[in-house]
Amino acid sequence: MSSDIVLILVLLVIAWLFACAMISLMGGWHRLAEKFHATSEIHDEKICFASMAIGTGLFPASYRRVLFVTVGPAGIGLSVIFPYRLLLPPLFIP
Numbered sequence: 001m002s003s004d005i006v007l008i009l010v011l012l013v014i015a016w017l018f019a020c021a022m023i024s025l026m027g028g029w030h031r032l033a034e035k036f037h038a039t040s041e042i043h044d045e046k047i048c049f050a051s052m053a054i055g056t057g058l059f060p061a062s063y064r065r066v067l068f069v070t071v072g073p074a075g076i077g078l079s080v081i082f083p084y085r086l087l088l089p090p091l092f093i094p
Contacts, residue, residue, distance in 0.1 A: 017086050024087035027061025028054050038079070038092035044072025052078070 024030045032054075047069040053062045066084050070077035079090035 026059040038090035042070040042077040
């Protein structure tokens with residue numbers, strides 16, 4: 001019985017990581033990260049647990065209350081809370 005629970009938990013973690021990766025790739029965040037990858041942390045006005053939608057077509061991605069948005073004179077920074085970070089690196093858009 002105990003090994004069944006461990007197997008189910010492992011499969012749930014794998015499914016979660018796969019879903020996060022697919023949302024990043026199909027929604028467009030990964031493509032944005034190729035051009036606008038943040039190289040350092042931004043220390044300006046921060047908005048926590050913001051929401052955003054990205055992408056068009058069949059699989060737009062919706063990030064509801066999982067974003068940290070940093071706004072400053074140099075540009076806008078976007079990052080995602082920890083459980084969703086697989087293939088979702090922080091962005092900085094000047």
